[in-house]
Amino acid sequence: MSSIRPVDSPLHIRDDLAAAQAQMLACLTEPGTWWTGTERRAIALEARAARDCALCAERKVALSPFLVDGFHDGPAELDSAVVDVIHRIVTDPGRLVRSWYKGVIADSGLTPERYVELVAATVIMNAVDVFARAVGYAPPALAEVTAGTPSKERPLSATVEGAWVPQIPVGGDDWTALYEDREAVPQIGRALSLVPAEVNLLNSVSASHYMQLDDVSNPMHVEPGRAIDRLQMELVASRVSAVNECFY
Numbered sequence: 177m178s179s180i181r182p183v184d185s186p187l188h189i190r191d192d193l194a195a196a197q198a199q200m201l202a203c204l205t206e207p208g209t210w211w212t213g214t215e216r217r218a219i220a221l222e223a224r225a226a227r228d229c230a231l232c233a234e235r236k237v238a239l240s241p242f243l244v245d246g247f248h249d250g251p252a253e254l255d256s257a258v259v260d261v262i263h264r265i266v267t268d269p270g271r272l273v274r275s276w277y278k279g280v281i282a283d284s285g286l287t288p289e290r291y292v293e294l295v296a297a298t299v300i301m302n303a304v305d306v307f308a309r310a311v312g313y314a315p316p317a318l319a320e321v322t323a324g325t326p327s328k329e330r331p332l333s334a335t336v337e338g339a340w341v342p343q344i345p346v347g348g349d350d351w352t353a354l355y356e357d358r359e360a361v362p363q364i365g366r367a368l369s370l371v372p373a374e375v376n377l378l379n380s381v382s383a384s385h386y387m388q389l390d391d392v393s394n395p396m397h398v399e400p401g402r403a404i405d406r407l408q409m410e411l412v413a414s415r416v417s418a419v420n421e422c423f424y
């Protein structure tokens with residue numbers, strides 16, 4: 177836990193938030209559904225390096241990020257096409273389009289399943305590092321890799337129904353197993369459902385970072401133990417989304 181919350185920190189970090197950050201950090205070196213622990217660690221390190229990448233900075237100010245070629249700064253432990261995907265997700269996600277995604281699947285060797293898990297690991301590393309920077313901590317070190325083999329379990333009912341990637345449809349055979357007895361789940365909650373383990377992690381840590389999924393639709397919900405109220409939480413979330421050019 178010390179890597180998430182230094183003992184000499186003057187800030188009070190809630191126990192549940194520190195535990196969620198530690199959980200996110202640990203998962204980045206464990207075998208996933210489609211990537212090994214070694215590969216997930218490499219994805220995380222590449223995501224961390226993307227923020228200081230000169231090529232990404234040049235692309236960010238270009239009229240189109242697809243007009244600038246070059247080589248990314250980073251550990252380069254993964255295939256160059258995979259590295260490019262990671263860097264684009266971290267530094268310029270607002271300008272990614274469906275045709276880009278289709279090109280990635282056609283040319284990089286990534287399957288939709290591996291792409292979804294790649295996105296999840298990239299976002300998790302980004303969330304850990306942004307949190308550390310926000311509270312003035314050094315980026316936490318990644319643990320050693322946990323041995324194991326990816327399960328490669330794919331939801332049988334997953335299908336494309338509007339999103340770029342297949343998702344578990346409402347009421348599908350895998351719906352109850354993943355979402356229990358919920359009749360509906362926001363699209364943002366279904367985005368990673370092609371890899372259910374990533375949805376489970378998101379649900380687990382979202383309660384500490386935001387609120388329980390079931391409470392999101394209730395504008396009157398008051399999250400206990402928070403320094404700001406629900407309206408203030410939404411104001412912060414909306415501002416951050418706008419700055420990050422979030423689709424939602």
